[in-house]
Amino acid sequence: MIPVAYNIRSLAVRKATTIATATGIALVVAVLASSQMLSNGIRNTLGKAGQPGRAIVLRKGADTEMSSNLENRMLNLILAAPGVKRDSSGQPRGVGELLVVLALEKPGTSGQMSNVALRGVSDNVFQFRDQVKIVAGRPAKPGSHEVVIGQRLRGQFKGLDIGQKFELKKNLNVETVGVFAGNGSSSESEVWGDVDLVRSAFGRDAMLSSVIVELESPAKFDAFKVAMERDKQLGLQAFPEIQYYEQQSEGTAKLVTWLTGVVVFFFSVGAIIGATITMYAAVAHRKREIGTLRALGFSRTTILFSFLLEAVLLALLGGVTGALASLGMGFVKFSMMNMTSWSEISFSFDPTPGILASAVLLGGMMGVLGGVFPAFRASRVSAVEAMRD
């Protein structure tokens, strides 16, 4: 076995070439890791809004809360269904909510409008959605013209900061009094106001978008679903909350995955070619060295592996650099349109050890693919001819 130090020194000698090739691979790995972190962030944000053991009820045929309309009288009917958990005082655990979309102006622009999701919530929302906590200001007073906002919206729109006001309807101004955090979920990109306030402003008297209930256990879902959907006249449809939110993230995540998949494929091909060129040059340069190694008695296989190892080392150098660089994306907030609600939502780049490891692995793979042909050539160098050159 040829010592690894030989390969490392060889890489160090040709600094410029090594850096150029490793940088190419690092860029590819960084792009791949960042895009996977974003896809993961999208799934986390939209997926975290759902909790196990909860069910969401929509109008039959509606695929999102946005297009769902339920009459308010359904609320009590749904809460009375079998499997719905009750608290210590015997009250069913569930809320009826109304989700609408509101156009607000972006600060620092000349009247550019963007859409924000506004959720009409009941008084007990903070008891029910217990992962949501007020982090600044105070909760809205029940029945008042006050709203609280998710922390990712703060300062992103005119009117969305503590003490500021915005227009919900002609002559109906509401004030932002608090900011809440919701464990990174999509709630953090929503405005919450009293359900009756939202109803009156949007002309949706006695209507709801969805009813969300907590079940006694996740296993009770099937019975609950049957109870909801048995009476066709009611026109209801129940989903496990987690599954509902996973569906919501499907479209956006699909677009990101598809676009980056294509990009990463082309990038990888480019970087592999770069590695191949570098390794071929390395082999050509060191023909005499290889000849000497052969003359010393190292076998063709040993030389093959030595050069392959060198290519992989080169690629891993790039891979690790790229993966580390991609961690910097953790500081970036990425806000874009949620394809299902047409409102703006903010995502973060969420790294996981798996994503980083697979990105480094991809870097290593590029080394193997780029190094295999040059390594073959190296192994075929004849000792006698090489020494004669």
Added chain:
Amino acid sequence: MNLATIAIKNTRRNLFRTVLTIFGVAVAMLAFLLLRTVLSAWLVGVEYSAKDRLATRHKITFIMTLPKRYVEDVRQVPGVTAVTWFNWFGGKLPGKEDQFFGTMAVDIKSFLDVYDEIYVPPEQKANVLADRRGAIVGASLARQFGWKVGDHITLDGTIFPGQWEFNVDGIYTATKKSIDQSSLYFHWDYLNESLPEIQREQVGWIASKVPDAGQAATVAKRIDTLFEPRDIQTLSMSERAMNTSFLGMISTLLDAMQIVSFVILLIMMLILGNTIAMGVRERTHEYGVLRAIGFMPKHLSAFVVAEATVLGLLGGALGVAIGIPLINQGVGRFMEESFTGLFPYFRVLERDVFIVMGLSVGLAVIAAIIPAYNASKLHVVDALRKFG
């Protein structure tokens, strides 16, 4: 022997490496062209959207409707020459719920007048106007689901519950790139008459035509002022302004793609620069000889830059040659059909081809600067001493 001949001859000296480099540049340029096309496909909707057409919607939110009588009010506004109205229907094909396409209830007669870039053959137009359940579908949508004129289809309503039956009476094509050919339009009357009393006589948005783009802002203002004292206020803007604000919502995605397309250019420069630098290093001895027989440093630099230019040019040309058929015949079709509405026109633009060719040559020259400088700085004696 002129400079070009030398450059071409030089690229043949390590033919294998040259081929790899050209291929590397080609792949990078292909990826860049694809990204540019995605960006252009998004922007094309804005560039070609009408400046002489206004959209009027609910001031606070697009999810709320306007009373139908507003259509007549808009028609009376000075400067408005034609009016039509829409309701977003949100239909899905049973069993294919994940395939999104636009479904709109419109007054087909006035719709075709206001949107005169939508073309329906006269006979099909007559049929759809006479058929209460008639619908017209875009050519691309018809291809996607295999619909033909005369087919009966049933859609599930996501906003308006129930199953809705339609007859495909016509297939439309667009004479402008901003109109997507993957939507379904049917009679607003059919929708309106089928709804419960309380939901009737409502329209999602109103589109109106003004004589020329210069009047758009004034007329939009006039419309909004008219409704200001009413219960429901409106927000009117030209189609172009509306699409621009839509792009604002996905601007971070566009920015991200811009950044990624710069990264691919950087990778291309690294590959090309590396190849050129290796060539220079290998030819150190030869450059010494050239200097010794009277060539000046600027000549050596010129050799290096010329060689890089040839590589960039060939790589860019190969990338474009593969990219155009690949995108136009393969990826473009796929994107138009699987992200319907988002990319009405996903084809390579002439402008992007010029950008790619310009960049591949320009960046090749930049990548050659350092190796060219190194070649010109060689000391004749040192260079001559160096072999291999």
